Amino acid sequence: MQSSLALVDFKIEFYGQSAHASADPWNGRSASDALELYTTGINYYREHVKPTVRMHYHIQDAGKVVNVVPDYARLWMRVRDTKRSGLMPVYKQAMKMAEGAAILANVDYKVSLISGIYEVLVNREGGKIMQNNLELLGPISYTDEEISFGKKIQEATGKKQVGMDSTIKPLKETRENPGGGSTDVGDVSWNVANINLGVTTAPKDTPWHSWAVVACGGMSIGHKGMLYASKAMAMTMVDLFENPELLKKVKAEYVKRKGDEVYKAIIPDGPPPIPVN
Numbered sequence: 474m475q476s477s478l479a480l481v482d483f484k485i486e487f488y489g490q491s492a493h494a495s496a497d498p499w500n501g502r503s504a505s506d507a508l509e510l511y512t513t514g515i516n517y518y519r520e521h522v523k524p525t526v527r528m529h530y531h532i533q534d535a536g537k538v539v540n541v542v543p544d545y546a547r548l549w550m551r552v553r554d555t556k557r558s559g560l561m562p563v564y565k566q567a568m569k570m571a572e573g574a575a576i577l578a579n580v581d582y583k584v585s586l587i588s589g590i591y592e593v594l595v596n597r598e599g600g601k602i603m604q605n606n607l608e609l610l611g612p613i614s615y616t617d618e619e620i621s622f623g624k625k626i627q628e629a630t631g632k633k634q635v636g637m638d639s640t641i642k643p644l645k646e647t648r649e650n651p652g653g654g655s656t657d658v659g660d661v662s663w664n665v666a667n668i669n670l671g672v673t674t675a676p677k678d679t680p681w682h683s684w685a686v687v688a689c690g691g692m693s694i695g696h697k698g699m700l701y702a703s704k705a706m707a708m709t710m711v712d713l714f715e716n717p718e719l720l721k722k723v724k725a726e727y728v729k730r731k732g733d734e735v736y737k738a739i740i741p742d743g744p745p746p747i748p749v750n
Contacts, residue, residue: 589739
């Protein structure tokens with residue numbers, strides 16, 4: 474049973490002055506220069522962060538045509554770490570680098586927060602209850618057609634054609650620094666005890682965030698996983714309602730793991746975050 478990564482998403486916009494790139498470039502101030510300087514800084518910064526840190530960016534706008542000094546550039550930046558406490562210093566440094574890039578290119582800049590989320594606060598007592606219900610349900614059964622579909626997905630994505638794997642795995646030890654992705658369930662888990670699970674919704678070794686996962690989610694393989702997860706969660710809720718001692722253990726672990734930490738949302742008070750695009 475593992476946690477997730479804390480995350481901050483933000484948008485950086487650079488505002489310069491357009492000019493003819495050959496006839497009078499001295500009258501221009503390139504927003505795309507600032508963007509390139511920023512990404513160069515981020516890539517040098519990777520050497521000086523902990524191995525648990527992840528930094529990703531996507532260049533959304535860097536000018537429209539050649540021969541014009543771009544007066545606008547935009548970047549979507551994402552920073553992650555295994556703990557919020559480790560994330561925030563990296564986030565602050567990444568924002569300072571935007572100012573530095575703007576100064577170097579002699580342009581203006583703006584940073585806009587998109588989202589910010591905590592890591593998941595794990596609850597192993599709840600995980601034990603969920604694990605017991607997964608074992609009661611047993612593995613998901615698949616038809617020959619579904620297994621064949623799974624193998625075709627594996628073939629198309631360059632994986633071994635072994636089909637589906639829905640065996641019930643043992644409850645793993647919680648790692649101090651897990652890999653993986655991020656979820657806004659993290660914020661929920663710092664306000665109330667949280668129990669989560671993972672189920673099979675695609676063939677073994679399918680690359681996530683890919684067309685292959687989308688294809689499986691839109692047919693019976695994905696639907697079976699969804700229904701299976703619903704059953705496991707419902708059974709776990711029944712156990713907690715019927716056995717107050719189990720609920721007490723879950724709550725006690727939540728209080729212990731949270732400790733003296735006071736939850737404070739990464740997103741500040743005020744207007745809601747900006748649209749992504």
